[in-house]
Amino acid sequence: MVQVQLPDGSVHEHPEGTTPYDIALKIGARLAQACIAASVDGQIADLRRPLPTGSLLKLKLITERDPEALGVMRHSAAHVMARAVMRVFPNVGLAFGPTLPNGFYYDFDMPDRIREEDFPRIEQEMAAIIAAGETFDRFELPREEAIGMCSDLNQALKVEHLKTGLADHPTLSFYRQGEFVDLCRGPHIPDASKIKAFKLMSVAASHFKGDTSGRSLQRLYGTAFFSQKDLDAYLAQVEEARRRDHRVLGKQHGLFHISNDVGQGLCLWLPKGAAVRGILEEFIKAELIRRGYQPVYTPQIGRVEMYETSGHFPYYRDAQFSPIFGHPAGSVVDRWITLLESGEMTPEKEKQFIEFSPMLEAKIENYPVGGTVAEKIESLRGWQSHHERYLLRPMNCPHHVQIYKSQQRSYRDLPVRLAEFGTVYRHEQSGELNGMLRVRGLTQDDAHLFCTPEQVENEFQQTLELVQFVLKSLGLDDYRVQLSLRDPKSNKYVGSEENWQRAEAALRKVLVEMQLPFEPREGEAAFYGPKADFMVRDCIGREWQLGTVQLDYNLPERFQLEYIGADNRAHRPVMIHRAPFGSMERFVGVLIEHFAAAFPLWLAPEQIRILPISEKVNDYAATVEQQLKAAGFRVTTDLRSAKINGKIRDAQIELIPYMLVVGAKEAEQGLVTVRDRLDADHQRTVPLAEAIAALTAEVKERRIRQTAKPGGSTLSGGEDAVANEY
RNA sequence: GCUAGCGUAGCUCAACGGCAGAGCUCCGGUUUUGUAAACCGGAGGUUGUGGGUUCGAAUCCCACCGCUAGCUCCA
Numbered sequence: 001m002v003q004v005q006l007p008d009g010s011v012h013e014h015p016e017g018t019t020p021y022d023i024a025l026k027i028g029a030r031l032a033q034a035c036i037a038a039s040v041d042g043q044i045a046d047l048r049r050p051l052p053t054g055s056l057l058k059l060k061l062i063t064e065r066d067p068e069a070l071g072v073m074r075h076s077a078a079h080v081m082a083r084a085v086m087r088v089f090p091n092v093g094l095a096f097g098p099t100l101p102n103g104f105y106y107d108f109d110m111p112d113r114i115r116e117e118d119f120p121r122i123e124q125e126m127a128a129i130i131a132a133g134e135t136f137d138r139f140e141l142p143r144e145e146a147i148g149m150c151s152d153l154n155q156a157l158k159v160e161h162l163k164t165g166l167a168d169h170p171t172l173s174f175y176r177q178g179e180f181v182d183l184c185r186g187p188h189i190p191d192a193s194k195i196k197a198f199k200l201m202s203v204a205a206s207h208f209k210g211d212t213s214g215r216s217l218q219r220l221y222g223t224a225f226f227s228q229k230d231l232d233a234y235l236a237q238v239e240e241a242r243r244r245d246h247r248v249l250g251k252q253h254g255l256f257h258i259s260n261d262v263g264q265g266l267c268l269w270l271p272k273g274a275a276v277r278g279i280l281e282e283f284i285k286a287e288l289i290r291r292g293y294q295p296v297y298t299p300q301i302g303r304v305e306m307y308e309t310s311g312h313f314p315y316y317r318d319a320q321f322s323p324i325f326g327h328p329a330g331s332v333v334d335r336w337i338t339l340l341e342s343g344e345m346t347p348e349k350e351k352q353f354i355e356f357s358p359m360l361e362a363k364i365e366n367y368p369v370g371g372t373v374a375e376k377i378e379s380l381r382g383w384q385s386h387h388e389r390y391l392l393r394p395m396n397c398p399h400h401v402q403i404y405k406s407q408q409r410s411y412r413d414l415p416v417r418l419a420e421f422g423t424v425y426r427h428e429q430s431g432e433l434n435g436m437l438r439v440r441g442l443t444q445d446d447a448h449l450f451c452t453p454e455q456v457e458n459e460f461q462q463t464l465e466l467v468q469f470v471l472k473s474l475g476l477d478d479y480r481v482q483l484s485l486r487d488p489k490s491n492k493y494v495g496s497e498e499n500w501q502r503a504e505a506a507l508r509k510v511l512v513e514m515q516l517p518f519e520p521r522e523g524e525a526a527f528y529g530p531k532a533d534f535m536v537r538d539c540i541g542r543e544w545q546l547g548t549v550q551l552d553y554n555l556p557e558r559f560q561l562e563y564i565g566a567d568n569r570a571h572r573p574v575m576i577h578r579a580p581f582g583s584m585e586r587f588v589g590v591l592i593e594h595f596a597a598a599f600p601l602w603l604a605p606e607q608i609r610i611l612p613i614s615e616k617v618n619d620y621a622a623t624v625e626q627q628l629k630a631a632g633f634r635v636t637t638d639l640r641s642a643k644i645n646g647k648i649r650d651a652q653i654e655l656i657p658y659m660l661v662v663g664a665k666e667a668e669q670g671l672v673t674v675r676d677r678l679d680a681d682h683q684r685t686v687p688l689a690e691a692i693a694a695l696t697a698e699v700k701e702r703r704i705r706q707t708a709k710p711g712g713s714t715l716s717g718g719e720d721a722v723a724n725e726y
Numbered sequence: 727g728c729u730a731g732c733g734u735a736g737c738u739c740a741a742c743g744g745c746a747g748a749g750c751u752c753c754g755g756u757u758u759u760g761u762a763a764a765c766c767g768g769a770g771g772u773u774g775u776g777g778g779u780u781c782g783a784a785u786c787c788c789a790c791c792g793c794u795a796g797c798u799c800c801a
Contacts, residue, residue: 105796113730204796205729212798216729219796247794251737260774260792316801318727395801429727429799430792438800526801550801577801614758641758649762663760675761683761 002051004059011056021047021190024061036069036194037062037187044068046138046187064226071099076136076189077126077198077224078104083180084125085110085220088118094182095157095208095217102234103223107206109157114218119200122220129178130195136188137176146172150183157208158183165209197231198224240540246592247435253597253655255588255605256436265433265440267585272605275634276591277584279603281421284445284470284580291466293419293447298399300423304389309558310398311494313391315527320394321427327387329362334389337380340373362387396422397552397577400448401559404573409563414573415451415459421584422446436589443584449576450561453502456574460551461510463578467534467547470580474591475600475704476546478537481516483507485530487523494528495554503551504530528554529577538594546587550577598655598677600704601695608695609656610637610672611647613663620667624660624688631692632699652677658695678705 002014004023014023020038024031024047038045039060040052051057062069078097081104086092089112097106108114114122141149143162150158162183166172175184177192189195199222206219225231250256255273262268269277285295304323307313313320325331336353339345350369357364364383368375393399400418409416423443432438451459471477485504486493493500507530511518518532525531531550535543552575555561562570581587591599601607608628612621621637628635638647644661651659661673666685673685674694 115731202795203730206797207728210798212728216797218729221796264792310801312801319800397801424801426801431727431729431795431797432799434794528801611761613760616758641756641764643757643759643764644761645759646763647761652762659761661761665760673761680761 002053003056004051005056007060014051016053017050019048019050020045020059020061023059027061031061031063034063035061036064036066036189037072039068044072044187046136047190048135049138049187070226072187073189073194073226074099074104074224075186076192077195077222078106079136079175079177079180079182079184079188080126080129080192080195080198081122081200081220081222082106082108082182083129083177084122085114086180087125088121089114091154093157094155097182100221103201103221105219105221107208107217107219109208109215109217114203114220116203123198123200126198130192130198132178133191133193134178135191138173138186138188139176140171140173142171143169146174146183149174149181153181155183160208194226195224196226197228198222199231199235237540241542241593244540244593244596245435246437246589246597249592249597250435250589255592255597258435263440264430265428265438267436267439267441273588275605276599276603277588280581280584280587281445283473285419287466287469288417288419288447291417291462292415293417296400296403296418296420298396298403298420298422300393300425301390302393302399304391306398306402307391307394310395310401310555311527311558312395312398315492316394316426319426319428321392321425323389323391325387325389327360327362329357329360330384330387330389332357332360333362333364333380333383333387337377337384340377340380343373345373392425393422394424394426396420396424396444396446397448397555397575398559400446401555401561401575404448404450404561405559409450409573411452411563411565411571414563415449415455417447417449419447436585436592439583439585442586444579445581445584445587446577446579449578450556450563450573451576452563452565452571453574456506456551456576457510459576460506460549461514463549463576464510464514464516464532467549467578467580471534471536471547473702474594476536476538476594479534479546481511481518482524482533482535482545483511483518483520483530484524484526484533485520485522486525490523492527493525495557499553499557500530503553507532507551526550526552528552531577536590538590542593544586544590546582546590547580548578548582551575552577599657600702601657602699602702604655604657605634606636606654606656607633607699608635608658608660609647609651609654610635610660610662611644611651612637612639613644613661615639615641617662617664617667621662624662624672627688628660628692631696633695648675652680660691 002016002018003011004014005011012023020040021032021035024035035047037047039062041058044062051059062072075098078099082094082097085106085108089110091111093109095107095109097104147159147162150162162172172183173186175182175186175188201221201223203218203220205216208214208217223231223234225234250273253272254270255276257268257270258266259268288295301324304313322331323334325334332353339349354364354367354369362383364379367379399422400420403418404416421443423441425441428438428440433440449459449463471479486500511532529550529552531548533545534547536546537543555575556572561573563573565571591603599605610621610624612618618639621639625635625637638651640647648659655677657677659675659677661675666672670688671685672688672691673683674691675683
């Protein structure tokens, strides 16, 4: 007997072997037809799989309208795609084919290369499979038989997965659709006709289970929807995102430039981009001072030993620029020590080092040729201690720690909040670089708070409030918080178990108290502490990781930080690292995309452009410009001999928020005609003073007028003023 | 770093084995303008770099540099 409870609370009994489809059919034929899958006790299951007997099951029928349906259908679409690829190409090995937030992919191990030119052929085959409307049939096999079948099918990666990842599964489920059989957990849609609209998106390389040492696979991306309309809306959104690409807009509007002559991933801020950044920096600086922070400046390099103490140097060695040596032999000695430490030093190599080093004027005195490895290293370290190694700093914290340590601290002084727009350098892998969003030199809006253990929660809360305030000021008020915790099974973290538990508990407590929704994510913490990251949704629904607040009990330990408590004894402070923007590069990059380069008045590099009708009113235009400048505006005057139409067009294309048109009429009476970039149909001719007052108010309020409503996941083409811009 | 695709004027692109071109930008001139492009002229290139194949290479081949997408990484 199968006992089910439907969402309306009603309980029904059915004979054994009843499927959710049978139940749907009893309710109504149209419902049964609309069903995609079923939710059984909260688990998504196949519509035609018999329900288990015994306890009462909570059953919910999933139709296209339920959010879970899309994922089920896309997973089936991935199978259809794989089936099509196997029809088009020979010897296709299957890896994994999961669902993504916006579609799905399937990884293939195959001799042929899939090119975009092949997409139509594959899509055609998929369309044929969908038109045939065959069912997805689940069956189970015991382990050995499953392995046998996969090897019969020449699916080596499936066999490997069965033997490794699924080693503890006694029985395995498969899905068959026509000639296509795939090891798969499911669930699937009942038959292929549920896939109403699909499209192949792109193809790129990937690796089996993410292992870069293994063979490269081809990953084919696609997406699918329940209607052509939804697919079209999605494609429009992709197009909109492409149109907002900060690399394109940054070039077009002269915001930033990356020159190969300077170097990969090194951002040059052009005057207009620098203006935006400068305004943001001023904005946040004023806010920090209001909140009791103290600005500091520290150098952009520091001794390697300091980063060895902090743990950054050993932990992130591959992602850092090589140390800078004060002596030409520095890197040779460094290599020498590395070989000794790793045990790779041979007598021949050692002889070469000893003979070579004098040519670099390195006098390694008393090198114990016949001594132990430890003695040799000690001797070389002795040389190093007289010849400093510097690191282009990858993090600001050690420098700020040194400021903290520069004087004795009393509990009365805490919290100490040190803030700096600190530029750091990281040797990111070349394939990671992406415009301003991923660079090798970046400036963090960084600060480090040193406080007593009792102050931690309060300070943490205040930093979260600061991040909230900053994001809100920029119209980025749709966000969620990720609480990144350590992976208890990994040993890559520094610090004691107790410290980690305290830190994680403190973060959790504050987030709960602030009623900030958060998702815990194990294994995502920094190596020195847990963190709360702000995932911010922009106006076209994309998510970006921006602000971050990190709690750290470990660096104070490593640097032996102290303060004198009320009990006249030394205590260890706690550190909080935080950056509301993250980095200026990344944040401005995101803002460019968020605003589509049409910055609100308070951020616009050029806020106002004065457009004289003819040269006859140039003098008046100059007066207007002077007064606007005196009122603090970033303003220019278009003195070209072009017609007013041309001047307006250029200002409009350059996304200048306001144009002030001045002609003989305005000059006579001290007026300006205000042309709002977003509302050219309602121009007003007003006294200059009135215009200045209105514009000043808009800046003061940091008014944001041009973005579409945040949170919209679909881009309604045309409704957003920004979207209409070009 | 890996796999694939791509590098032509400041920008966007054309020429795809046979004389490197257009529009915009820029410069000079004419024009003095009332709400999204006035007109005329000019300049701008060792086709990413270096090799090779060829009578001849932007075009074909190789290496390097860079960009893009994805993978891996992200203090």
